[in-house]
Amino acid sequence: MTSSTWRALGNTYVVVEPDAPLDPPTARVLAEGCDGVLEILAVGPGRIEIAIWNTDGSRAELSGNGTRIAAAWLAARSRDDRIDVVVGDRTVTTTISADGEIEQDLGQVVVGEPESVAGILFVPVSVGNPHAVVVAEPERILELGPTLETHPRFPDRTNVQVARVDGPGEVTARVWERGVGETASSGTSAVAIAAAVRGDGDVVVHFPGGDLRVRLEGGRALLYGTAEQIS
Numbered sequence: 001m002t003s004s005t006w007r008a009l010g011n012t013y014v015v016v017e018p019d020a021p022l023d024p025p026t027a028r029v030l031a032e033g034c035d036g037v038l039e040i041l042a043v044g045p046g047r048i049e050i051a052i053w054n055t056d057g058s059r060a061e062l063s064g065n066g067t068r069i070a071a072a073w074l075a076a077r078s079r080d081d082r083i084d085v086v087v088g089d090r091t092v093t094t095t096i097s098a099d100g101e102i103e104q105d106l107g108q109v110v111v112g113e114p115e116s117v118a119g120i121l122f123v124p125v126s127v128g129n130p131h132a133v134v135v136a137e138p139e140r141i142l143e144l145g146p147t148l149e150t151h152p153r154f155p156d157r158t159n160v161q162v163a164r165v166d167g168p169g170e171v172t173a174r175v176w177e178r179g180v181g182e183t184a185s186s187g188t189s190a191v192a193i194a195a196a197v198r199g200d201g202d203v204v205v206h207f208p209g210g211d212l213r214v215r216l217e218g219g220r221a222l223l224y225g226t227a228e229q230i231s
Contacts, residue, residue: 003030006073008065008227010184010209011035015073024057031055035183038066038073042086048074049086054179062128064187064212064223067092068102072227090128104223106188109195109216117153120144122160123196127221130158130178131192138162138174145176159186163193163205171197172206184209191221 003016012034016022022030022039030037030053037053050070052060060066067085071094074083085092093105112124122132132148134140145160163173173193175186185207194203194214203214213224 004073004229005034005231006038006069006227007230008069008185008187009207009212009225011065011069011186012230013038013066013069015040015069022051022053024053027053028055028057035177035180036060036063036066038070040070040073043074045078046080046082047084047086052087054177055181056179058179060129060179062087062090062092062106062188064104064106064127064189064191065185065225065227066187068094068104068187068223068225069227071096071102071104072229076229087128100226101224102226104187104225106191106221106223108219109191109221110219111195115153117151118147120148122148124158125192125195127188127191127195129188130154130156131189132158132160133192133196134160134162135165135197136162138164138172141174141176141182145182149176149178159189159192161186161189161193163197165197166206169198169201169203170206171203174208185212187212187223187225190214191216191223195221 039051042049071083095103110126125131141162157178160176190205190212215222
């Protein structure tokens with residue numbers, strides 16, 4: 001098994017090329033000290049297929065930062081500037097600029113009607129994975145995140161974002177990731193937040209790990225950020 005460690009705005013993932021398919025116990029060990037594991041399943045010209053593992057050994061349907069790391073990993077080896085990252089039945093098309101910024105087409109975003117559970121008002125959003133966006137002071141993430149993640153309303157658990165709207169295109173937020181806990185940033189969370197509070201247009205989401213830019217066009221999300229190898 002070969003591996004390397006990558007970072008995307010505070011999110012750290014171990015990228016592994018295993019000799020045999022990973023299982024939950026192995027994934028948990030590999031993920032120690034990180035936010036998850038990206039298991040490479042297949043590589044081809046301009047294409048990489050991955051599985052995303054959370055730190056508790058569960059699988060994630062999608063990760064914006066994780067798919068961006070996968071694209072950067074392949075680009076470092078192939079010099080391709082357009083890469084399709086396949087996760088399950090979803091394909092994220094990425095375009096890498098000369099300065100290293102990566103544009104990701106995350107596809108359609110579905111925003112539900114506001115709901116309230118356990119006295120918490122939130123907006124349910126699907127970005128290929130589930131999210132519950134709460135508009136409140138981000139410092140409440142340690143209170144609201146665990147409560148919503150495991151609430152019966154979400155039988156498969158959910159990612160949680162607590163966001164403060166700073167202006168028409170600017171939001172400050174913290175994230176509680178399903179199966180991980182609080183993380184420094186999250187790509188799909190940035191998209192979910194932007195969709196819940198803005199609709200269409202450009203939004204900059206400030207996370208503790210750094211800023212992510214989202215562009216929403218007719219319910220479709222483009223995400224902009226960077227990724228780098230750290231070991």
